[in-house]
Amino acid sequence: MAKKPQKAKQKLTAKQIEERARAAEERERRVAAAAAKKARTKQVFTVIICVILVLALGIPTIGLSILGSGL
Numbered sequence: 401m402a403k404k405p406q407k408a409k410q411k412l413t414a415k416q417i418e419e420r421a422r423a424a425e426e427r428e429r430r431v432a433a434a435a436a437k438k439a440r441t442k443q444v445f446t447v448i449i450c451v452i453l454v455l456a457l458g459i460p461t462i463g464l465s466i467l468g469s470g471l
């Protein structure tokens with residue numbers, strides 16, 4: 401088997417370090433934005449489900465009370 405050539409460690413320039421730091425900050429910002437969007441979507445979904453449940457339980461109850469009162 402032939403040996404793989406070792407990668408030479410290259411020194412990073414200040415510009416490369418700055419670019420990597422900027423890229424890391426951008427990744428972190430995107431992850432945070434995605435998490436916030438996911439949380440907001442979950443909250444909206446929960447509110448919609450609660451409204452549907454209130455209507456599904458409330459409308460028949462009101463109907464029965466009106467029909468039961470003899471009007």
